[in-house]
Structures are given as C-alpha cells and as structure tokens.
Amino acid sequence: MLVDCHVNIYNDDQVTPLYAKQAGLARAAGLAPKADADTLAREMADVDKAIIFSLRYADSIGVDGNDEVTAAAVAKYPDKFVGFAAVDPRMPNCMDLLVHAIEDLKLKGVKFGPIYNGVSLLDPRLEPVYEYLQKNNLPLTMHMGTTYGRNAPVNYGRPLDVDTIALRYPDLKMIMAHMGHPWYEECIVVARKQPNVYCEVSALHYRPWQFYNILVCAQEYTITDRNKIFWGTDFPFARVAESVEGLKNINSQVEGTPLPRVADTTIDYILNSNPFEHWWHGGLAV
Template identity: 25%
Template sequence: MKIIDAHMHYFNIEGFDELAKLADHENSRKGWQDICEANGIVFSVAMGNSDDAPCRFGGVAPRLINLGGEPFCETPYNQPDNVGYCLGVDSEAITPENAEKTAQEFEYYLQRDPHCVGIKFYMGYQNVYLYDARHEPLFELAKAYDVPVAMHSGETANHHGRLRYAHPLTVDEAASEHPDVRFVICHVGNPWIPDAIEVASKNENAFIDFSGLWEHRLTPKREQEIAAFRQYVRMWLEYHELWDKIMYGSDWPLVNIPDNIRNLGKIVPEEHWNEFYYENALRVYSRIQKLGQ
C-alpha cells in the first residue's frame, strides 16, 4: 500500500529531537528516509517551521523547512525528491500595508519550486482568524497556483495562543467566501471533531488531515485507552460518508509512524484505505502529481 503523509514536520525546532526519541525515531533526514522506506511512504508534505527566509520584496517572509542543510532560500533546493512543503504564514506580522508584498514573497517559491505544494496558516498559535482580510492576497495566490490552504485547528501545544482562532468552524467562513480555493483542516479540529467533519461535509472545497491525534510510542495499554476515541471519530465519518475528504497525516516526529498507520487504519474502513492513505492527498495537494507520485 502506497502512503502520502499529508502533514509532517521537517525541521530541527527546539524539542523535536527529544520528542522523536519518545516515538522511537531519530529527527533527521536519514531518519525520515528510513521510515519512508520501511512503511511505504512515497511522499510527504512538511509544514513550514523555519524563520530563516530573507525578505525580497518588503513583505513578510514565509516560513520554510530545514532538517540538515540550508533553508530553501536559493536554488538549487536541497530537499529529497519525496518531500514537499507548505509555506508557513506569520499572520500577526501581516498588515494592510505589507499584505500584497507578502504575497510576492510567497509567490517567489511557488513560481520556482515544484516541491512547494501549499500554504500553511497557524491559527491558535497566531491570534488572527483565518478569514481575516490580511490573508486575502494569499488566498488569491493559492487560487492562481492551484495549491491548498492548510490551517492548524484544535488544541495547541502551548498556552500562549487563543483557541477561538483555531476552531474548525472558522474554516467555513473562508471556504464559503473562496469556493475556488481548497482548504485543509489539520488535526481533524481535535477536540472539535464533529465540527470539522461538518465543515468538510458542507463545503466541497474543504478537506481534513488526520495528523497529531496522539504522540510518542503507543503502548498496548495506550492503544486500548484510545479505542473509544477511534470509534467516536469513525462514527462521524460513517454518518457523513466523508471518505473522499480525509487524508493520512502523522505530525512526525511527534508520533511513531507504524503505530500511527495502524491506529488510523482502525478509524477508516479497509475499503477506503487507498483513498485515505494516498488518493485524496494527490487530489488536494495536486502538485504532487507533477512530481511523479
């Protein structure tokens, strides 16, 4: 079975090395490639973390990815062929004065690098709503280059943000206003799972990734403890028959990959595994198809 990991991290951010060890992994380029080979992961989409990109046009530079080597600031790009990335948005730094120039900063990568496959917004970590007017030039850019907009939704890893900005219902506002842009609700909006599924059910252009639902290595005891949670998520998916809207994701290096694949396979019926693990991501992150996957 071929797998596309539609949500992982490819950066040595503080604490990631330690979290990777808790998941029995090594947070490194080789560590990820070994995992891909062992688990049938043919492509992965990394979310931008690094703030090292320079400003070229006077806007807010995008967050890129970097795990061993220089950030993706100049050609030739240094990521493996089987890793794409979403440009990360620092929403709080965008103003009416620099919004258009910020779109130019993002377009620089969308024009030059086929591995740039989407744009990532960090709602909840950034105290701005997804549908804020400052994001309009980036939505127009996503439409022009046919790439999706992914949004962090649900709980946050720290207490600094505000959860109201990360609620999946806020995606409904943006998706309704921009029917020609694909929106990805990351982490199934956990704990607002029914809300996220309803937004994806209502909006033809809204999708869900299943990353970050648990962390570390899942012991047999922990797998038993989350059995009711798995059944709860499956119940809502079956109710809405949402098999064409959901994508496999890991949030690596935060979780053990074999554990993650196995447990998400208990949420999604086997007859829908090919859609969930592979086909849906090809449609949503459509640039992957041009990379030969």
C-alpha cells in the first residue's frame, strides 16, 4: 500500500499573482501547473490513498484556499482521498471554521504552517486548536522547515517548538512535514524522544545530498524502523514517480565511496509507511 501523506489542493481561482511571482524559487525544475481535484486524481493514479489539504497562505505564497474544496474532492474521489482541514489562527473565526470542517465537512485532521501564517506553535491562539484536536483524536500535520516565501518568518519553521507542544498535549498526534529541512537534526531528535510525534519526507528528493544526509541521520538516531517516518510528495511541488525513485535511488550518489548507505530496510519502511495505522489513536478506517 502506497500512501501519499502530503498533497496540496487548490483551484485556479484560489491562486494570486504572488504565487506565480515566487513559485520559481521553490524548485528549479518548476511545479506542476494545477492542483485541482481532477488533476490530483490523475497524479495519484499509482497511489492507494492520499491525504489532501488546502492552503490558507495568501499573504506568504499566494494561495488562498478553503476546506470546501478539500471536502468536495473527497466526495468526488472517496476511494482515493482523505481530507484535512486548513487552520490559520489569525482568523477571528478560526475555531468556527475548524469545527465546521471536522463536524460538517467530515475532514479527518488538520494542516498548519506556522512559517506561512507567521504564527509560532507556542502562540496562545493555537491553544484551543490543540485542545480540540486532542479531544477529538485528530492529527496535526505541520509544515516544518524553511520556505521560499519572502513574507514567511523563517524562525517559525524550526522544529524545536514541537517538543514543547508534544509535552503539553501528550495525546495529540503531531507530524512534522519535510523533516524540518534544513534543520532536520532538530526534527529527528524531537521525533525520537516524543512518542506522539512523527515526521515525513515530502519534497526532499530533489535535494538529494540533503535527503541522503537526513536519512543517514535518522538511521543513526534509530527512528527509521519505528514507524516514525512517512512518505509523501507535496504535490504540486513534486510528483509521485520522481518521489518514489528519488528515495529508491538515494544511494547512487555515494556509490564507490566509503560513506554510509541508506539501508534497504529504511527505504522499504518509508515506502510502505501507513499513516492511517499510526496518526490516530486506534487507527483510522479508510
């Protein structure tokens, strides 16, 4: 079973000029041109399940999404998609939108980007979000790591604050996206020590040297065989086939050298990772 744990969805009318202005900084090869429901269904043809979410990042990267688009995609492709809600704690109706997304739209988790919304994980405005998620057995995927958006405060992308929140809310399942790049060591040590914290490798394969070092570091801290690391693409920033091949071929750049290898078992664990067994207490039936 191949599960993509990180897929972005937005319609063309939710993209502002800021997105086009900055998107070239994200990846030299460029991004897929669309991320609507039908595009995602085609792109995820080789994936058994995909976790999808909208982005409320209008002022940082120029995508102004909403949960209705996510829910409509799940309704159209129920065998393929599981939807998460988007949270922006700056919005005065943040909790109303969250409750609506979970209780009316039936979304199954939350996505939040502290660096994109300019809100630290330690900000008091997030406390009711954490409490609601913990009470209702809902996981929180967080963008952890840097980004290209000029208006995004870089410091909020660092993973260390996850350690604080994990201790305050021990029953809240938290997932650090992108292994906290380039602060992957912080991500790995937090995931190792906190049983309710996980991480994932989306949008890393196109920086292969960094990706290689991330996985070797994860092995050295012994988190690669404990259902701590999950696979994803971050579409439209990366596609399925290249993300799979980038992981499978990670050792090609060190062939003929004495450098350590990413173990076949590490690669297999990540490719066969199943968030639905681990991100919800008791699992999630899909």
